[in-house]
Amino acid sequence: MNKRNWIKVSQDADTGIESIRAHFQGHAYDPHWHDSFLVGVTEHGVQQFNCRRARHYSTPGKVFLLEPGEIHDGHAPTEEGFTYSTLYLDPLWLERELLALFEHAPSNSLPGFADTLSQDPRLAKAVALAFHALHEGDLRMARQAAVDSLLAALTEHLQWRKHQALDPRLPLVAQVARDYLHAHAYEDIGLDDLARACEVDRFRLSRAFKAAFGLAPHAYLIQLRLAKARQLLANGDSPVQVASALGFADQSHLGRWFRRAYQLTPADYRKRCSNLPD
Structure with missing residues (x-):
């Protein structure tokens, strides 16, 4: 790893949510995917990444939203690099929590993110608060309140899609x-x-x-x-x-x-x- 790069990792014992705060200059990481939902916010610099067949630029205050299995990479196009905080949400946990929030959730459906990047200040604030509460091991009640606020903010950025054995978009x-x-x-x-x-x-x-x-x-x-x-x-x-x-x-x-x-x-x-x- 570049000596100017750093990464800090923590995991919440109650929810299993993993929190990562990191800084990268130049090349950050190769194309890869996760089996979790990723919800994060760029704190400083420009975070460049490819996902969903498009190149994205996340700048301070923008929220990036990735679904399980979505391939993405990471690069800092400017000399200062970029810093971000992100939460890794287990799909089963997230689905269970969202079904409790949605009284009329579509049957036989999965949650997903409508967009890869968002400029919603309410969502950005909720992500930041939840990150700090979980990453720094705040009081249990404070962690739960922060997570509930995050879920409430996420509901405006979700789309539901039917369970399908095969995806008609893919060979x-x-x-x-x-x-x-x-x-x-x-x-x-x-x-x-x-x-x-x-x-x-x-x-x-x-x-x-x-x-x-x-x-x-x-x-x-x-x-x-x-x-x-x-x-x-x-x-x-x-x-x-x-x-x-x-x-x-x-x-x-x-x-x-x-x-x-x-x-x-x-x-x-x-x-x-x-x-x-x-």
Whole structure:
């Protein structure tokens, strides 16, 4: 990591919400995705990132909203870099909380964000207050009140979509490949295995998959493993245990990919989230 960059991580024991405050100059992180909803605010500088097939520029006071699985990267286009605070919301937790807020929530539907960036000052204030309450371990009642205010502000930026087995916007071969990767995420899968499961050749598979998801199949598979690695590390598992359980060649292999995606070593992430000794 660039010596001028820094990152601070915490996790709320009651909700499981992970909070991250970070500063980056130059390249921040490679394309990746999370299995959480991300709600954050840019504090200083210009935060440039690609998501939903568009390039976005988040400046101070803007809120960025990412759904699980949305591929994004990060870069500082100006010399001063950028600082941001973000909350990682577990999808099951968020859905449960939102259903309690919406008396007439659509049946068989999932919540999503209408836009990737927002200039809503009410939402920005709610994000900042919730971040500080959770990240700094405020009184339990204060944390709960801040989270409730955040959820109330988020309701104006949500859209609901029906549960669908298949997304009509994406090629069928890419969706079959994705489902296969999820089902065999910790196995040593080859492109030929994936192509046979999709009943196409490897080249057609790779083109369709990258067009649909923005990553090659092997990079998507790594992201699947990294998402699980975050969970295991936060629960206190050692990097050696995690690397072995998730099919990485060794701890160093896990570490290289983890640093590229999150700008932290697995051991550092574990320590910050679990407060356990290395």
